[in-house]
Amino acid sequence: MTLRTGIAIVLLVLAQALAGCDEPPSRRLPVAPAPLPPSPPLPPPPTLPVEGYTLTSSPEMVGPGGELSVSWTAPKGGKLDWIGIFPVGARTCDFRDYWYTDNQTSGTLTVKAPSQPGQYEFRYHLDDGCQETVRSSPVTVSAGG
Numbered sequence: 001m002t003l004r005t006g007i008a009i010v011l012l013v014l015a016q017a018l019a020g021c022d023e024p025p026s027r028r029l030p031v032a033p034a035p036l037p038p039s040p041p042l043p044p045p046p047t048l049p050v051e052g053y054t055l056t057s058s059p060e061m062v063g064p065g066g067e068l069s070v071s072w073t074a075p076k077g078g079k080l081d082w083i084g085i086f087p088v089g090a091r092t093c094d095f096r097d098y099w100y101t102d103n104q105t106s107g108t109l110t111v112k113a114p115s116q117p118g119q120y121e122f123r124y125h126l127d128d129g130c131q132e133t134v135r136s137s138p139v140t141v142s143a144g145g
Contacts, residue, residue: 049134077103080128
């Protein structure tokens, strides 16, 4: 076979293959993909308080920017465990401020109260995440001090 004959055969095969491109497909493709099976349900959040964790705040009422204390205990300290101050009713990671517990199983923090009046609470979270273990009693930041 000569080079010309080989090229001619290749061109004929390509021409035949391309000739069928204008035909509609023999079966239609589905419009939408089949739905995925449902995901397994997420495990329920832990019931608060988680055993062994405590938070105690004081005083019960303070003026904006006043001094608040929060004491904690934890069954094991985590370097990235943290305590945050939250408006009462806020979602689990919508904190106003936070402080790490630095591997301590107990301690006391003294912090400034939020400048915005309202009710707040402290919450203890694990490992730099949003897994909450316990909440303190509410603290009221009064408008007048």
